[in-house]
Amino acid sequence: MIDRWPFRHGTALGIGVLVLLTVIVAVVMQASADRALPMGYAAAGEYSFADHCGGCHGSYAGGTEAGPDLVEASGAAPISAIAVERAIRDGAGAMPAVEGLDNQDLADIIAFVRYLQTDRP
């Protein structure tokens, strides 16, 4: 094992490769940490949803002519948190991506939508 590349060319090269790998792992971990959402609060999301989504979906996501009901329309299975996140970040069909939200806004809005879905009769 020890006489295989990269060690056969000397310890310095081996250490160099290890340092490089460590840096790559650190960068990848940092990138995924940036993307991970913080804890979301439905009560805060109520306001952000009304501001950013309510115009099309209605303040309580009951739907308007410009956007579908998000609470009942999904049938038996509520729309997953990841589907809500994707719709906001990337858009979905006729829905444009929603700009200008930070990760906390996003998490709060998802929490609010999930709250409406699980609280339905």
Ligand code: HEC
């Ligand atoms: C400009 C109007 C508009 C705005 C603003 C808007 N939506 Fe939508 N949204 C739509 C329309 C239209 C659809 C249906 C898209 C389709 O199926 O073609 C949709 C679909 C969705 C879906 C279902 C996606 C799927 O996978 O089927 C979710 C979830 C959603 N919107 C969440 C949100 C949230 C959360 C916000 C606010 C951050 C928001 N929308 C803002 C118009 C809008």
